[in-house]
Amino acid sequence: MRSLVTLDHIHKQHRLGDQIVHALLDVSLKIDRGEFVAIMGPSGSGKSTLLSILGCLDHPSRGRYLLDDEDVFVQSKVRLSELRNRRIGFIFQNFNLLPRLTALENVGLPLFYRREPLRNPTARARAALEQVGLGGRMHHVPAQLSGGEQQRVAVARAIVNGPDLLLADEPTGALDTSTRDAILALLGELQCAGLTVVLVTHDSEVAACAWRTIRLRDGAIVGN
Amino acid sequence: MRTFSYIYLAFRSVRAHILRSILAVTGIVIGVAAVLIVVAVAEGARAEISRQINSLGSNLLLVQPGAQVAQGVRQQAGTILSLTAGDAIAVARGVPEVVVAAPFVGEQKTTISGDLNWSTLVAGVTPGFFEAREWRLAEGQLFNDDQVALAAKIAVIGRTVARELFRGSDPLGRFVRIERSSYLVIGTLAEKGQDFTGRDQDDVMFIPLSSARIFTIGRSQANLDVVHSILVKTESAQSMPAAETAIARVLRQRHKIVGRKADDFRIQNLIQVAQTRDRAYRQFTLLVSTLAGISLLVGGIGVMNIMLVSVTERINEIGIRLAFGARPQDIRRQFLLEAVLLCTIGGLLGLIVGYACARVVPWALGWPIEFNEAMALIAVACSSLVGTVFGLLPAERAARLDPAVVLRSA
Structure with a gap:
């Protein structure tokens, strides 16, 4: 079976003044469909950059990224946004919900940008919220929700369009232990349902939930 | 359907910053109101002139005695x-x-x-x-x-x-x-x-x-x-x-x-005399309403300014939208529609203010006023156009944002 994600000699450089900083140095990896992968490493090791590239948010300086058979970085901006819309879901450390929208509207955001609009997007968003156990708080705005609840809304938003790949950047970094475990359990459930989950963390307890841990140091893979 | 959602989105955003929105469109409000008042006053004056022309009677020539020439100096008409x-x-x-x-x-x-x-x-x-x-x-x-x-x-x-x-x-x-x-x-x-x-x-x-x-x-x-x-x-x-x-x-x-x-006589076309006055008035109207129109442009710059600030302030929102599948053109459309909506609201407020003033002026100053409905439509349409023109730059800036950079700064 082909891997869902194939990264081929990815390099990423930033220019800081006249200095070139290597965020990623020759990273190659494969992630299979249905895997639960944790990316670990100290801060500045390039974890977030790697996740941005996986999420089609950032371009590598060099290298190739295949999502299934599609060579991602030869695609147009429009196609990239379509990939982000339909095939990839994001979860962020600070939730990144739109503060003025209700939970339901936040979850509906990816549906709003679908190329082929659904006949009943609200029902789909509601179903996603029920799936993460927030059926009762749909019309609350983020400020009225606890951190754990906000992250559940974010998870619902990430999965509402039925993506293949769920990318989580320190999803539990802003949560206390019990809510952290609940979110991890939720991610575990989603993974059991067939979703491929990649999460970035520096919490080894979180990484322990994953099947596989990729360790990064100074932009290079040091353990897999 | 899509467009309605965008208009609703723009409307919510305008409402969310109500004070700032009002301040942003003040220039537009004043511009539209100024155009409408100036045109109403000028139209009133012209209507008065045309009423006077009509009151003269049509197709009239006035024959008057000529001027007496006293030692080379021509005297007033009618002196002989x-x-x-x-x-x-x-x-x-x-x-x-x-x-x-x-x-x-x-x-x-x-x-x-x-x-x-x-x-x-x-x-x-x-x-x-x-x-x-x-x-x-x-x-x-x-x-x-x-x-x-x-x-x-x-x-x-x-x-x-x-x-x-x-x-x-x-x-x-x-x-x-x-x-x-x-x-x-x-x-x-x-x-x-x-x-x-x-x-x-x-x-x-x-x-x-x-x-x-x-x-x-x-x-x-x-x-x-x-x-x-x-x-x-x-x-x-x-x-x-x-x-x-x-x-x-x-x-x-x-x-x-x-x-x-x-x-030793002089023939005058009375209508022509009146029409010349009317033409002069029309040019004056054009000049003054152009000046008022310029204040509409200044108002547009005010809106652009606020929209640019708004784009910077909402980088996080733009990043989130991009991360969940918004295309650059979706972002552009969102911000452009917001600017247009803002200016159109300004135009409508200006219409209300202008209409109210046009009502007060004849009562307070005794000038005849002719409120021009067509001009009102044009002024509101112009303010929407101003919104489009001055919304383009902020919208373009928003659409060009790089999602990776945007989310990292969040």
Whole structure:
């Protein structure tokens, strides 16, 4: 079976003044469909950059990224946004919900940008919220929700369009232990349902939930 | 359907920053209101002018005596009395385009009725004058040719004179005295209002030309046939230039002016005089509304400024939208629609303010106002256009943002 994600000699450089900083140095990896992968490493090791590239948010300086058979970085901006819309879901450390929208509207955001609009997007968003156990708080705005609840809304938003790949950047970094475990359990459930989950963390307890841990140091893979 | 969602999105965003939105569109509000008020005032003035043009009567030429030349210096028009009632008859007979040629004498006189007196223009005319001026009766009757031939002491008075001399009581059948002659009032005239020079046209008393010359006006003059002017009505506006030439020919012949000698009379097209004023007014209107329009542009810059701030402030929101599948054109559309909505709301507020002011101005300042609905539509449409133009740059900036950079800064 082909891997869902194939990264081929990815390099990423930033220019800081006249200095070139290597965020990623020759990273190659494969992630299979249905895997639960944790990316670990100290801060500045390039974890977030790697996740941005996986999420089609950032371009590598060099290298190739295949999502299934599609060579991602030869695609147009429009196609990239379509990939982000339909095939990839994001979860962020600070939730990144739109503060003025209700939970339901936040979850509906990816549906709003679908190329082929659904006949009943609200029902789909509601179903996603029920799936993460927030059926009762749909019309609350983020400020009225606890951190754990906000992250559940974010998870619902990430999965509402039925993506293949769920990318989580320190999803539990802003949560206390019990809510952290609940979110991890939720991610575990989603993974059991067939979703491929990649999460970035520096919490080894979180990484322990994953099947596989990729360790990064100074932009290079040091353990897999 | 999609567009509605975007408009709703824009509406929510405008509402979320209500104070800032209001401040942003103040310039637009003032601009639109200014355009509407200026145009309303100017249109009011022009409507007044066109009413005055209409009150003159149509297709009129005014023949006046020429200026006397005293030792090379030309005096005021009318300083020589070269026109006669005979000239009027000759013009009426000799120029086919002429419908009426009405001789006129007039002088400011004190009129007296009972214990009231009033200084007014006393004019000696023939019935043709009322026809030329298209002047309607309010009550009673006009004098006829027989009464003119008999030099009857009768009068038809204007609205102002009726008011000043009779204070609301019926003037018909009453007498008005001018010096030692008393005239029986047989008719009152319908109101005409001011002419384009601002003179009150209703402040007048008409008496038969013959009676005027015999009893009241110009008794000292040697030639009783002399008149102050001749008002000529032609059959159509097109025939006016031809009539003008023909009248000049007839008068030169009668006055024995030959070769290159200058005319001793002057022919004026009254409508043209009024129209020239109207054109001047229209240009002035254009100038002032252009200035007001510029304030609309300044308002647009204000909106652009706020939109740029808004884009910077909402980088996080833009990043989130991009991360969940918004295309650059979706972001562009969102911010552009927001700017357009903002400016359109400003335009509508300006419409309300402008309309309210247009209501207050005539009441407060006594200027005539003509609120122009078409202009209101244009002004609101212009403000939407301003929103589009000045929304482009902020929207483009938002659309160009790099999602990776945006989320990292969040």
